[in-house]
Amino acid sequence: MSGTRPPGGTAARAGYDGVAVCAPMTVPYRRYSIRSAHWFCGQALAGLLARAGIGKDEVDGFCISSFTLEPDSAVGLMQHLGVSPRWLDHVPMGGASGAVALRRAARAVQAGDAEIVACIGADTNHVDSFRRTIATFSQFANDAVYPYGSGGPNASFAFLTDHYMHSHGAVREDFGRLCIAQRRNAAALPHAMLKRPLTMEAYLTARLIADPLRLFDCVMPCAGAEAFLVMSTERAQALGLPHAAILSTMERHNAFPDDPIQVRGGWAREIDSFYDMAGLGPGDMDLVQAYDDYPVICFMQLEDLGFCARGEAPGLVRERDLTTAGDFPFNTCGGQLSAGQAGAAGGFLGLVETLRQLTDEVLGAAVEGARHGLVSCFGMITYDRGLCSSAAILGRSGA
Amino acid sequence: MTGPAGPPRRKDPTRRTRLPVTPPGNRSREAHGLAAMAAAGRFALQCCRRCGHVHYPPRQLCERCLDGELEWRDVADGGRVLAQTTVRHANDLYFRERLPWKLGLVGSDAGPSIVAHLAEGCERGHRVRLALHLDRAGNAVVAASPERDASRDDPRLREMVFDPRGRRVLVVDGTTGLGRHLVEAFLASGAREVFAGFSRPWNRSPDLAALRGRDRVSVYPLDVTDTDAVEKLAALIGDKVEILINNSSHVRMGGALDRLDFNITRQEMEIHYHGLLRLAGYFGPVMRARGADGPYGAVAWVNLFSAWSLVNNPELGTYSASQAAALSLSHCMRAELAAGGVRVVNVFTGPLDDEWHQLVPPPKLDPATVAIRVVRGLERGLEDIAVGAVAEEITHRLAENPKEIERSIRL
Known part of the structure; x- marks a missing residue:
C-alpha cells in the first residue's frame, strides 16, 4: 500500500473474515401485482426464515431497498413485519443496492452490532406505478429530464448508447449478442418474464423505443423480491446453511462529475483496491453478474472492471461465450433483460444469483465448478448519468 | 408531428379534434428561476457568486465550493450535441400525442451538459445554439437549434413559441x-x-x-x-x-x-x-x-x-x-x-x-x-x-x- 494512489484509493482495508452470506431468496416475479411492496418484503422475509430455519426474532438487523414503499421507509416496514431489530438500514440506491446492502450488513455483523441481518430488495408494480416512479424520480429528473419527451430511463440510456456506439464504432449486433446470450441463460429460470429464445433478427428489428434502443434493449418492469442473509460463518455452519465468503466490496457515487457524458462509473476509480482486497484479478472470476437495465451499461462495467479495455467490450462479447456453459458465464439467470426488473430487487438480482451459483442453489442453469463470482451493481440516473456504482466478489466457502 | 406543419387548412369537422394536454409540469422552486429567464428571452444559468462555477439543472448551492448563493447570469448560448435520441415511446399524454420527439444531450459552452429538445437539423457532433423557451405548460425548457438557418417551421420549436404564421x-x-x-x-x-x-x-x-x-x-x-x-x-x-x-x-x-x-x-x-x-x-x-x-x-x-x-x-x-x-x-x-x-x-x-x-x-x-x-x-x-x-x-x-x-x- 505504499506509493501514491488516486484520491479515494484506500489505505489497507479490513477484510470480511468470519462473515457469511447465505440463504438466497427470490419471490417469483410477476408483470403486475395488486400487492404492496410491504407484502413482497414480507414474503421475502418469510422465505429467508424458512430457508434458515430460524424465528422472526432471531433476525436482529434489516437492510431494505425499495422504491414503492412510499409513503413508508424501512422504518414503517418494521411495524408491518412485526419485528424489533437493533440494526436497521435503508439503501435507496436502486440498482446499486445489492452490493451496498451486503457490505453494510457484513460490517454490522463483524462488529457485533447485529447477529443476523436480512437484506431485502423488493418492489411491487401496479399498472400505473412505473409511470409514477419515473415522473417523480429526482428533483433534477423532474426539472430537466422528464419534461423532455418523458421517455424516462429509455431516453437517458439512449444517449449513453448513442455516444458509446459512435465513440467506439460499436454496432447494434454487439449489444444483440449480449441480449441473446442472456436470454439463453434465462431459459431455465421458471419465473423469467422473457424466456422465448431471442434471435438476432428479432433483436435488430424489434420496435424502436428511443433510437438507437429497441424493445429488447429495455428491461420489463415487474414486481418481485430478492433477498439474502448475512451472519457469522459460525452461525451459518451451526444452522447448516451453505454460504459464501465476501472477498471484496466497493462503492463509489457520482464518480466522475466532470465527464461531459457518462463513459465510466465508480468502478474505474476503485478497481485497484477492489481486486487487491480479494487478492484476485478479473481472470480469476468464474462468473460475472453486471447490472443490465440496458446492454450499454454491461459494456461499461466490463470495461471499468478490467475484463477488457475501454471500448473493447464489443470484441469481448464477440469472442467469448456468455452462457452458463460458456467460457465467460455472464448474467447467468438471464439478468433483468430476461428475468424482468422488479424495481430495487433488480439491484439485488446479480448478488442473489451469484450466491445461488456459489452455494449450489440455482433456480436456472448452474455454472459448473464456479468458485469466484463477481457482481457489479449500478443505479440511479438522477439527471444524465447513473450515480451509484458498487461491486462485490464472493467466494465459494472454503475457496 | 414529424415534419413541418404545412399550410393551414380548413378543418374537417368529422376528424378527431386533439384535446389540449400539457407537458409534465412538476418543477422545483429553483427550476422556476429558468422560467423568469425564458420569459424575458435570456439564456441565463445559475452561477456561483464566489467561484463562478456554472450549474445546470437548477439547484440551491454550488457543487464546487458549496457556497449557498447562486445568481442567474447570462452565459454563452453555444454548445455541441454529444448524443441524440428520438423518443418513440412516452408515458406522458402530451408527448405521446406528438411522437416521435427528438432530444439531445448538449455539452454547453457555458460548462454543464444539458438535456435539450433538438430542432430539425441538429445532429450529434453539430454546433447548436441553446435557448430557454416556455413549453406548453408555461415552464422553462432548453431547446437547441442549428447555429444558423433555424427554421420557423420546426414542429418542436413551434410548440414553444407563439408564432403568428398561419394563425x-x-x-x-x-x-x-x-x-x-x-x-x-x-x-x-x-x-x-x-x-x-x-x-x-x-x-x-x-x-x-x-x-x-x-x-x-x-x-x-x-x-x-x-x-x-x-x-x-x-x-x-x-x-x-x-x-x-x-x-x-x-x-x-x-x-x-x-x-x-x-x-x-x-x-x-x-x-x-x-x-x-x-x-x-x-x-x-x-x-x-x-x-x-x-x-x-x-x-x-x-x-x-x-x-x-x-x-x-x-x-x-x-x-x-x-x-x-x-x-x-x-x-x-x-x-x-x-x-x-x-x-x-x-x-x-x-x-x-x-x-x-x-x-x-x-x-x-x-x-x-x-x-x-x-x-x-x-x-x-x-x-x-x-x-x-x-x-x-x-x-x-x-x-x-x-x-x-x-x-x-x-x-
Missing part, C-alpha cells in the same frame, strides 16, 4: 394608431387572417376604410365595455381566434386627490379591467379548448399594458391603478389558460407618441416599433415583453429597489 389573430382595437400597426405587423409575420375590432362606430375614420380593403383582414365592431357586443363577436369568430391581442386603452391624466369625477375612473376600469374580464369570459374558454387543435391551434393571449401598471405614476394615477388591476387579472388568466396550453403574454410599454400622451415628455414610443416588438416577441415565445427605454428602466429599477422608484417616479 388567426384578433386585434381588439384595430383602429388606433397602435392597432393599425399591429394589424400590419401580424400580416407581415404571415398571419392567416387578422380580425380587427373597432370600438367607435361613430368615428368614420379613413383608417377603418383602409382596413376594410386589406386582404386577409376583416373588421368587426367591438366595444369591450359592451357585454352584448363581446358575446356577439365571440359567437361569430371566437372559435377561430388563435392569438388575441387586447390593446384597448383609455389614457387620461390625473391622480387620486384631484379626481372627484368618477366617470373617468369608471371608464378606465370598464375598459381596462372589466373589458379584459369580458374578453376573458367569452373568448377564453374557446381558446383554452383549442390549445392543441392542429398545428395552428390557439396559442397566446396578449395584453398590452402600460409599464405604469407595475408601479403607479401619480400623474396618471387612476390610469395606472386600473392598469394594475388588469395586470393582476392577467395572472389569473395565465393560470386558467395554462390548462389548455394557451400562454398569456404581457407587453409593458412606456408612453406612446400618440394623441393621448401629448403632455408626456419624451422618450415616447413609435406605435410601429411597439407592434414590431410584440410580433417578434411572440415569434420568440417571450412571456413578458418590455418595449422601449421607459419600460425597461422601470422593470430594472423595480427589481433593484421598489421603494426608490415608488418615491421618485414622475413624468
Whole structure:
C-alpha cells in the first residue's frame, strides 16, 4: 500500500473474515401485482426464515431497498413485519443496492452490532406505478429530464448508447449478442418474464423505443423480491446453511462529475483496491453478474472492471461465450433483460444469483465448478448519468 | 408531428379534434428561476457568486465550493450535441400525442451538459445554439437549434413559441394608431387572417376604410365595455381566434386627490379591467379548448399594458391603478389558460407618441416599433415583453429597489 494512489484509493482495508452470506431468496416475479411492496418484503422475509430455519426474532438487523414503499421507509416496514431489530438500514440506491446492502450488513455483523441481518430488495408494480416512479424520480429528473419527451430511463440510456456506439464504432449486433446470450441463460429460470429464445433478427428489428434502443434493449418492469442473509460463518455452519465468503466490496457515487457524458462509473476509480482486497484479478472470476437495465451499461462495467479495455467490450462479447456453459458465464439467470426488473430487487438480482451459483442453489442453469463470482451493481440516473456504482466478489466457502 | 406543419387548412369537422394536454409540469422552486429567464428571452444559468462555477439543472448551492448563493447570469448560448435520441415511446399524454420527439444531450459552452429538445437539423457532433423557451405548460425548457438557418417551421420549436404564421389573430382595437400597426405587423409575420375590432362606430375614420380593403383582414365592431357586443363577436369568430391581442386603452391624466369625477375612473376600469374580464369570459374558454387543435391551434393571449401598471405614476394615477388591476387579472388568466396550453403574454410599454400622451415628455414610443416588438416577441415565445427605454428602466429599477422608484417616479 505504499506509493501514491488516486484520491479515494484506500489505505489497507479490513477484510470480511468470519462473515457469511447465505440463504438466497427470490419471490417469483410477476408483470403486475395488486400487492404492496410491504407484502413482497414480507414474503421475502418469510422465505429467508424458512430457508434458515430460524424465528422472526432471531433476525436482529434489516437492510431494505425499495422504491414503492412510499409513503413508508424501512422504518414503517418494521411495524408491518412485526419485528424489533437493533440494526436497521435503508439503501435507496436502486440498482446499486445489492452490493451496498451486503457490505453494510457484513460490517454490522463483524462488529457485533447485529447477529443476523436480512437484506431485502423488493418492489411491487401496479399498472400505473412505473409511470409514477419515473415522473417523480429526482428533483433534477423532474426539472430537466422528464419534461423532455418523458421517455424516462429509455431516453437517458439512449444517449449513453448513442455516444458509446459512435465513440467506439460499436454496432447494434454487439449489444444483440449480449441480449441473446442472456436470454439463453434465462431459459431455465421458471419465473423469467422473457424466456422465448431471442434471435438476432428479432433483436435488430424489434420496435424502436428511443433510437438507437429497441424493445429488447429495455428491461420489463415487474414486481418481485430478492433477498439474502448475512451472519457469522459460525452461525451459518451451526444452522447448516451453505454460504459464501465476501472477498471484496466497493462503492463509489457520482464518480466522475466532470465527464461531459457518462463513459465510466465508480468502478474505474476503485478497481485497484477492489481486486487487491480479494487478492484476485478479473481472470480469476468464474462468473460475472453486471447490472443490465440496458446492454450499454454491461459494456461499461466490463470495461471499468478490467475484463477488457475501454471500448473493447464489443470484441469481448464477440469472442467469448456468455452462457452458463460458456467460457465467460455472464448474467447467468438471464439478468433483468430476461428475468424482468422488479424495481430495487433488480439491484439485488446479480448478488442473489451469484450466491445461488456459489452455494449450489440455482433456480436456472448452474455454472459448473464456479468458485469466484463477481457482481457489479449500478443505479440511479438522477439527471444524465447513473450515480451509484458498487461491486462485490464472493467466494465459494472454503475457496 | 414529424415534419413541418404545412399550410393551414380548413378543418374537417368529422376528424378527431386533439384535446389540449400539457407537458409534465412538476418543477422545483429553483427550476422556476429558468422560467423568469425564458420569459424575458435570456439564456441565463445559475452561477456561483464566489467561484463562478456554472450549474445546470437548477439547484440551491454550488457543487464546487458549496457556497449557498447562486445568481442567474447570462452565459454563452453555444454548445455541441454529444448524443441524440428520438423518443418513440412516452408515458406522458402530451408527448405521446406528438411522437416521435427528438432530444439531445448538449455539452454547453457555458460548462454543464444539458438535456435539450433538438430542432430539425441538429445532429450529434453539430454546433447548436441553446435557448430557454416556455413549453406548453408555461415552464422553462432548453431547446437547441442549428447555429444558423433555424427554421420557423420546426414542429418542436413551434410548440414553444407563439408564432403568428398561419394563425388567426384578433386585434381588439384595430383602429388606433397602435392597432393599425399591429394589424400590419401580424400580416407581415404571415398571419392567416387578422380580425380587427373597432370600438367607435361613430368615428368614420379613413383608417377603418383602409382596413376594410386589406386582404386577409376583416373588421368587426367591438366595444369591450359592451357585454352584448363581446358575446356577439365571440359567437361569430371566437372559435377561430388563435392569438388575441387586447390593446384597448383609455389614457387620461390625473391622480387620486384631484379626481372627484368618477366617470373617468369608471371608464378606465370598464375598459381596462372589466373589458379584459369580458374578453376573458367569452373568448377564453374557446381558446383554452383549442390549445392543441392542429398545428395552428390557439396559442397566446396578449395584453398590452402600460409599464405604469407595475408601479403607479401619480400623474396618471387612476390610469395606472386600473392598469394594475388588469395586470393582476392577467395572472389569473395565465393560470386558467395554462390548462389548455394557451400562454398569456404581457407587453409593458412606456408612453406612446400618440394623441393621448401629448403632455408626456419624451422618450415616447413609435406605435410601429411597439407592434414590431410584440410580433417578434411572440415569434420568440417571450412571456413578458418590455418595449422601449421607459419600460425597461422601470422593470430594472423595480427589481433593484421598489421603494426608490415608488418615491421618485414622475413624468
